Amino acid sequence: xxxxxxxxxxxxxxxxxxxxxxxxxxxxxxxxxxxxxxxxxxxxxxxxxxxxxxxxxxxxxxxxxxxxxxxxxxxxxxxxxxxxxxxxxxxxxxxxxxxxxxxxxxxxxxx
Amino acid sequence: xxxxxxxxxxxxxxxxxxxxxxxxxxxxxxxxxxxxxxxxxxxxxxxxxxxxxxxxxxxxxxxxxxxxxxxxxxxxxxxxxxxxxxxxxxxxxxxxxxxxxxxxxxxxxxxxx
Numbered sequence: 001x002x003x004x005x006x007x008x009x010x011x012x013x014x015x016x017x018x019x020x021x022x023x024x025x026x027x028x029x030x031x032x033x034x035x036x037x038x039x040x041x042x043x044x045x046x047x048x049x050x051x052x053x054x055x056x057x058x059x060x061x062x063x064x065x066x067x068x069x070x071x072x073x074x075x076x077x078x079x080x081x082x083x084x085x086x087x088x089x090x091x092x093x094x095x096x097x098x099x100x101x102x103x104x105x106x107x108x109x110x111x
Numbered sequence: 112x113x114x115x116x117x118x119x120x121x122x123x124x125x126x127x128x129x130x131x132x133x134x135x136x137x138x139x140x141x142x143x144x145x146x147x148x149x150x151x152x153x154x155x156x157x158x159x160x161x162x163x164x165x166x167x168x169x170x171x172x173x174x175x176x177x178x179x180x181x182x183x184x185x186x187x188x189x190x191x192x193x194x195x196x197x198x199x200x201x202x203x204x205x206x207x208x209x210x211x212x213x214x215x216x217x218x219x220x221x222x223x224x
Binding site: 009032034042043044045046049051090094097098099101102103104 | 207
């Protein structure tokens, strides 16, 4: 069965630092992957998704993720973070009509 | 834009009370979901509905039931609330025959005292 694991539970960075959040998935046939974000006090929303094609996926607010099949990874990246990127980030994998979420990474950006 | 609304943002109930959490979506989605979100545990699926009057247990259904009488509305019921059900509850909806992204409501923070 497909599952995802996120390595970092809590990350603290200063503004302008580069970001990479790890996500590994377990193999289960066709691979589709999501990153969701939850800003403080707001609802969970889709950041980006990979279904097929170009393994480098661009999302909203300057985020991107790279699907690396050989490493079973789908890490989230941003070259220069802003204070407004403070949020909780979830990697997720669809399973039939459902979605399996990772445990999340809390990101704090220091101004 | 898809809109998923939940009846309350904050709710305080006493142990043993029956609690109803309501969720409504306006995009004619077939699938609807209830999750609970706890720090360090991520999102855990409680129940899932793929059609009116149809439901399927998720990973943690114990202590909960659901109702889906209309396509746009999905209710989560705590038959007898307990303190370990204090949590953030999230509702979501999606099209069927995935993998489609899910759209989430703002959440209900339930405290059981």
